Amino acid sequence: KVPEGQVATLADEGQVTTLANEPGDTAPAEEAAAPAPESPEPDTVVAAAAEEEALAAPAPADNAADQSTVISASEPAEDISGKPSNNIFDSQLPGDSSADDSEGSPQEQQQPEPEIQPEPESQPEPEPVPEPQPEPQEAPEDFSPEPQQQVGEAALVAPVEEVLAVVTGSPTASPIVSPTPPPTPATPAPTVKPTTKPTAEPTEEPTPAPTNEPTSEPTSKPTNKPIDLAGWATFNWSGETDAPTSSPSRTPTPLPTDEPTNEPTPAPTNEPTPAPTSEPTPAPTNEPTPAPTNQPTPAPTDEPTSSPTDAPTDPPTQYQPFFFGEEFYVDSDLDIEVSNGLTVRPIAWTGRPVPYADGGESKLKYHSESDAAGIISMNPADPLNSGYVYLANSEEDDGKGGVFGIYFDKDGNILEYKALLTGTTWNCGGGHTPWNTWVSCEEHEDGQCYEIDPISGDTKKTALGGDGGEFESVACDDRDPSNLKFFVTEDDSRGALRRYETSDYGWGALHGGGTTTYLNIIDGNTFEWTTDEELGRDSAEKFFPNAEGIQFHEGKLYFMCKKIQKLITLDLENMTYESEATGKKMYGEGDFGDQPDQNYFGPTRKYMYFTEDGGANPGVHARYGDDGTFFTLFQAVKGGLYDDDETVGIATSPDHKKFYAGFQSYGIIFEITRDDGLAFE
Numbered sequence: 001k002v003p004e005g006q007v008a009t010l011a012d013e014g015q016v017t018t019l020a021n022e023p024g025d026t027a028p029a030e031e032a033a034a035p036a037p038e039s040p041e042p043d044t045v046v047a048a049a050a051e052e053e054a055l056a057a058p059a060p061a062d063n064a065a066d067q068s069t070v071i072s073a074s075e076p077a078e079d080i081s082g083k084p085s086n087n088i089f090d091s092q093l094p095g096d097s098s099a100d101d102s103e104g105s106p107q108e109q110q111q112p113e114p115e116i117q118p119e120p121e122s123q124p125e126p127e128p129v130p131e132p133q134p135e136p137q138e139a140p141e142d143f144s145p146e147p148q149q150q151v152g153e154a155a156l157v158a159p160v161e162e163v164l165a166v167v168t169g170s171p172t173a174s175p176i177v178s179p180t181p182p183p184t185p186a187t188p189a190p191t192v193k194p195t196t197k198p199t200a201e202p203t204e205e206p207t208p209a210p211t212n213e214p215t216s217e218p219t220s221k222p223t224n225k226p227i228d229l230a231g232w233a234t235f236n237w238s239g240e241t242d243a244p245t246s247s248p249s250r251t252p253t254p255l256p257t258d259e260p261t262n263e264p265t266p267a268p269t270n271e272p273t274p275a276p277t278s279e280p281t282p283a284p285t286n287e288p289t290p291a292p293t294n295q296p297t298p299a300p301t302d303e304p305t306s307s308p309t310d311a312p313t314d315p316p317t318q319y320q321p322f323f324f325g326e327e328f329y330v331d332s333d334l335d336i337e338v339s340n341g342l343t344v345r346p347i348a349w350t351g352r353p354v355p356y357a358d359g360g361e362s363k364l365k366y367h368s369e370s371d372a373a374g375i376i377s378m379n380p381a382d383p384l385n386s387g388y389v390y391l392a393n394s395e396e397d398d399g400k401g402g403v404f405g406i407y408f409d410k411d412g413n414i415l416e417y418k419a420l421l422t423g424t425t426w427n428c429g430g431g432h433t434p435w436n437t438w439v440s441c442e443e444h445e446d447g448q449c450y451e452i453d454p455i456s457g458d459t460k461k462t463a464l465g466g467d468g469g470e471f472e473s474v475a476c477d478d479r480d481p482s483n484l485k486f487f488v489t490e491d492d493s494r495g496a497l498r499r500y501e502t503s504d505y506g507w508g509a510l511h512g513g514g515t516t517t518y519l520n521i522i523d524g525n526t527f528e529w530t531t532d533e534e535l536g537r538d539s540a541e542k543f544f545p546n547a548e549g550i551q552f553h554e555g556k557l558y559f560m561c562k563k564i565q566k567l568i569t570l571d572l573e574n575m576t577y578e579s580e581a582t583g584k585k586m587y588g589e590g591d592f593g594d595q596p597d598q599n600y601f602g603p604t605r606k607y608m609y610f611t612e613d614g615g616a617n618p619g620v621h622a623r624y625g626d627d628g629t630f631f632t633l634f635q636a637v638k639g640g641l642y643d644d645d646e647t648v649g650i651a652t653s654p655d656h657k658k659f660y661a662g663f664q665s666y667g668i669i670f671e672i673t674r675d676d677g678l679a680f681e
Contacts, residue, residue: 324339335636335641346669351365372549393430424440428471429441429473433451438451475550526576556569565595598610603652618642620647620661
C-alpha cells in the first residue's frame with residue numbers, strides 16, 4: 001500500500017511507474033496495478049502526466065514527493081528499447097534493498113526540459129487503457145512518512161523530467177556509468193539493472209544495450225602500474241601484451257624482474273625464453289630465481305629445472321657405490337694423486353714419535369718397514385662406542401720385526417702407540433680371528449705365525465705354521481664355530497696354501513690340536529684338499545705361485561698371486577675355482593699395473609681393496625663387485641717420493657669412516673676420509 005500523500009516510483013528494466021496516494025485514498029496499490037489493454041496516444045500521456053503532477057504537489061516536503069512525477073497506473077511506461085510494460089509488480093518500491101548497486105558510484109542524471117517526443121514510426125501505437133479508480137484508505141494515526149532512500153547507485157524517486165523522457169523514448173532513467181549511450185573502452189563491464197524481484201521466467205536473450213560482454217578492443221592501459229622491462233630486453237613478447245611474469249620459465253631467464261605484474265596477462269604466450277638451449281647452463285646454482293611467483297608457466301618445457309647439470313646432485317650413500325678415481329687431484333705436500341671426494345692426512349712417520357690428540361707424543365718412535373695391518377676393537381660387544389687399535393706389522397729382518405699398535409678413542413683420536421710383539425723377523429702379512437685377536441706371519445724360510453691380543457697384551461706362536469715357511473696372510477671360514485677353518489698363504493714360488501681345521505674356539509684354538517691339509521688344483525677348474533704337502537707345493541708352482549693377501553666371504557676364498565698378477569677365487573661349496581688378471585679393467589684415471597699384494601673386503605663387501613708392490617706410482621686400488629672393474633683411491637706421483645715403493649696397511653675403523661694405508665719404504669701412514677662423511681663400502 002502507498003501511504004496517503006506519498007509517491008512511489010517503480011522501475012524494471014527501463015520501465016518507470018509512479019503511484020500517488022492522495023489524502024483520503026484508501027485503495028491498495030495492488031488494485032492500481034490492473035493491466036490495461038491499451039495505451040493512450042502521446043498527447044493523452046502528456047496530459048495525464050501533467051494532471052498527476054498537479055495532484056502530487058501537496059505531498060509533504062520531507063517525502064520528496066514534490067521532486068517526483070506522478071504517472072497514472074493506467075498509462076504504461078516505455079523503456080529505451082521501445083517495449084511497453086503493463087506489469088506494475090516489475091517495478092521497485094522506495095527503500096527496497098534489492099536495488100541495483102553494481103554499477104559503481106551514483107551518477108548525476110541530466111534533467112532535460114520536458115517536451116513531447118514523437119513516437120518512432122517503427123513502434124506500434126499503444127491502445128488506451130481505462131484508468132482504475134483507487135479506493136480511499138485512511139492512514140494510521142501514528143504513521144509518519146518514510147524518508148526517501150537511495151540504494152546502490154540509483155535514486156529510486158525520479159524527477160519529472162526524467163520520467164517524461166522515459167515515456168517519450170528519451171534516455172533511460174536508470175543511472176549509467178557514462179552518459180553516452182554506447183559503452184566506451186573505459187566502461188569495465190556494464191551489466192543489466194536487476195529487478196526488485198526476479199521474474200517468473202527470465203528472457204533467453206540479453207537486452208540489446210548495454211551487453212554483458214566486455215568490449216572487444218583492449219584497454220589502452222592494461223595494468224595499473226608501469227612495469228620496468230629493462231631486464232627482459234631479450235624476451236620476445238610478441239607485442240600483444242605486457243611481459244607475463246606470473247612465474248619463471250623452466251629454464252631460468254637471464255634477468256628476472258623483482259616484482260610480478262598486478263594482473264596476469266589476458267593471453268599469455270606459449271613460448272618461454274626466445275632461444276632456449278638444450279644444454280644446461282655451465283654453472284647453475286641451487287638457489288631459485290630472485291622473485292619466483294606461485295603460478296606455473298603457461299606452457300612448461302620438457303626440460304627439468306631441478307638438476308640441469310650432468311653430475312649427480314645427491315651425495316653418494318652407503319647404498320650407492322662411490323666410484324674412486326674418476327678424477328684426481330694432486331696433494332703436493334704428500335706427493336700423491338688422490339681421488340676426488342677423498343681427503344688424506346698423515347698420522348705417523350717412520351723414525352718419529354707418534355703425535356697424540358692431546359698435544360703429546362709417543363716415547364717410542366714409529367717402526368720401520370710397516371706392512372700389513374688390521375683393526376681390533378677395544379670392546380667387541382660395542383665396537384662403535386669404544387676405542388680401537390691399529391695393529392701394524394714390521395717387516396724388519398734379524399729379529400727386529402714385530403707388531404706395534406696405535407690406540408685410538410672411538411672418534412679416531414690417537415691416544416697411545418706401543419710395541420705388542422718384538423723379536424720376530426720379516427712380519428709381512430696377517431689376519432683376524434673371530435675372537436678379536438690378530439695373527440702376524442713371518443715371511444722367511446723358518447717363519448711362524450703369532451697370535452696377539454692387543455687388549456690383554458698376550459702373544460703366542462700358533463700351530464698354523466707347522467714346520468715353518470714364508471708365510472704371508474690368514475683368513476678364516478667361521479660359518480661353523482665348531483669346525484673353524486683357517487687358510488694361510490705362503491709368498492714363495494712353491495708356497496703351498498694350507499688349511500688348518502679346529503673344533504676349538506677362542507684363545508688357544510690355534511695353539512695345537514688341529515689338522516692341516518693343502519690346496520691341490522686339478523685340471524678342469526676344480527680343486528681338492530690333500531694331506532700331501534709336496535703335492536700342494538707342486539700345485540702352487542703351477543697355478544698360484546707367490547700367494548699374498550687372502551680373504552673369505554660367503555663361501556668363497558679370494559687370494560692374490562703377486563708374480564703372475566692374478567686373483568684366484570675358490571668356491572668352497574662347489575670345489576671349483578676361477579682366476580682373473582688384476583687391474584686390466586680400470587675405471588677413471590688410476591693405474592694398477594704392478595704386483596697385487598694385500599687385499600681387504602670393505603664392510604658391505606662391494607669393494608675388495610688391494611695394495612700394490614713396485615712400479616713408478618704404486619697405489620691403493622679397489623675391485624667392485626664381480627665384474628672385475630678396478631678403481632684407484634690414491635697413487636704415488638710418478639717419479640716422486642714413492643717410486644718403486646709398496647703400499648701397505650689397509651684397514652678401516654669400526655664405523656668404517658676412516659681408511660688407513662701408507663707407503664712402506666718411505667715410512668708414512670695416512671688416514672683417509674670421504675668428503676661426504678659416509679663410510680667406506
